[in-house]
Amino acid sequence: MEEQQMMAIAEAILFIAGDPVPVRSIAEVLDIDVDAAQSLMEKMLEAYALQPRGLQLIRINDAYQLVTRPEYGEYIRKFTGATKEQPLSRACLETLAIIAYNQPVTKADIEQLRGVKCDHAIAVLLEKNLIREVGRLDAPGKPKLYGTTELFLKSFGLSDINDLPPLEQQQGS
Amino acid sequence: MGYQVRLEVFEGPLDLLLHLIAKAKINIEDISISEITAQYMDYLSQMQALDIDIASEFMVMAATLLHIKSSKLLPKPVQQSEEQEPDPQQQLIERLKQYKKYKDAGEWLHERYMVYSNMYSKLPEEVVDTAEDVKFSNVTKQDIAQTMMALLDKKNTSQQSQTVVRNIKPEPISLHERINQLAALIVRRGKVLFSQLVSRKFSRLYVVVTFLALLEMVNRGWVAVQQSRPFSDIFIQRKGLKWKNSR
Incomplete structure (x- = not known):
């Protein structure tokens, strides 16, 4: 099958799925191996980036998703009547940053780093599905361990957790 | 001129200390503990004067x-060859440096969020499987009439027959089964x-x-529910539920 045609099929699948589609599902449908599907999707991602479209292709871990371009969010809200989501509070952002860089991590570790209680921030992040419990630490009390979700990656435009910039210490302030 | 007090809100003692250090325009490494302590205490007493509850962490x-x-004021006893205790000032500086890293990372996340929260995706499409639908292509009017008659007959005979208890x-x-059923339904319909x-x-x-x-699905974070008042209908919306969860 020609590459152009395979891309068209993959595009149709992404449209129907809405959710991120794993590369291996695309490979299965097209009857090609996963590496070939991966490079096909990367080509398609570039093609989308070059064209002045309202949609773009994003990668989240090993899956691809069709989403609208962020610069047109305002028009989508105008059309749907939706309101813009409230940005996260600073407490939540700090907590989320600590979890993102140290996962899996316990509440005690987070509180040690921030110097304050984090129950509320953790509850909000769980509710928003940005973090989740990923297990329990084998230590007295078996404290819960937290990690980030795929929604976290998507919400912050990250393809995978390694896309986070290195934690750097800027001198002074 | 009136006395104006404006207190900024801080995310905790480390946040407050960073603010004081930034205000003094010094590097974290060069903090003078006595100066910072005075300013820190000052802030706490302002809070007290305004009757604001001070969280225990600040204390x-x-x-x-x-x-x-x-x-620092007391002369130090000559260190024996024993293990040296970690310098509390150095420990504090380390903590501040660590905290600042995550504070900055939080800022970075915030900026990303402002861009990417403008990105929208659609719900999965409901693709109906029509393979098992009944084919009506060869059905004539007579067929329908006959079927109707047969049904009426059946009804009459069943009414005549004895009541069975x-x-x-x-x-x-x-x-478990019901959760799977609901998950499949909600992943298709969205709400x-x-x-x-029922x-x-x-x-x-x-x-x-x-x-x-439903309760279990809420607990797993798959769906969000809303009820406008007691005993009214419950609106269920898909939240974290994925295709793979429903399989």
């Missing part, structure tokens, strides 16, 4: 600062009313199991 930090300050056992349905899930003449047990299944 712990105050104690730490005072401890560092006092130990039977015990109808409740159909056992497992919670649904609770009344739609709209047919379901047994009480069935309704209870459906409700338990």
Whole structure:
């Protein structure tokens, strides 16, 4: 099958799925191996980036998703009547940053780093599905361990957790 | 001129200390504990004067600062060859540096969020499987009439026959099964009313199991529910539920 045609099929699948589609599902449908599907999707991602479209292709871990371009969010809200989501509070952002860089991590570790209680921030992040419990630490009390979700990656435009910039210490302030 | 007090809100003692350090325009490494301690205490007393509750964490930090300050004033006993205790000031500086990293990372996340929260995706499409639909292509009017007659006959004969008393056992349905059913439904439809899930003449047990299944799905973060007032219908919306969860 020609590459152009395979891309068209993959595009149709992404449209129907809405959710991120794993590369291996695309490979299965097209009857090609996963590496070939991966490079096909990367080509398609570039093609989308070059064209002045309202949609773009994003990668989240090993899956691809069709989403609208962020610069047109305002028009989508105008059309749907939706309101813009409230940005996260600073407490939540700090907590989320600590979890993102140290996962899996316990509440005690987070509180040690921030110097304050984090129950509320953790509850909000769980509710928003940005973090989740990923297990329990084998230590007295078996404290819960937290990690980030795929929604976290998507919400912050990250393809995978390694896309986070290195934690750097800027001198002074 | 009136006396104006404006207190900024801080995310904790470390946040407050960073603010004081930034205000003094010094590097974290070069903090003068006595100066910072004075300013820190100043801030706490302003809070007290304004009758603001001071979280215990701020008090712990105050104690730490005072401890560092006092130990600097006292002559140090000559260190024996024993293990050297970690310098509390150095420890505090380390903590501040660590905290600042995550504070900056939080800022970075915030900026990303402002861009990427403008990105929208659509819900999965409901693709109906039509393979098992009945084919009506060869049905004639006569067929329909005959079928109707046959049905009426059947109804008449069943009415004439004797009443049969039977015990109808409740159909056992497992919670697990019901969760799978609901997940499949919700992943396709996106949103649904609770009344739609139990709209047919379901047994009480069935309704209870459906409700338990819903609670479990809320607990797993798959769906969000809304009820405008007690006893009104429950609006169920898909949240974290993925295709793979429903399989």
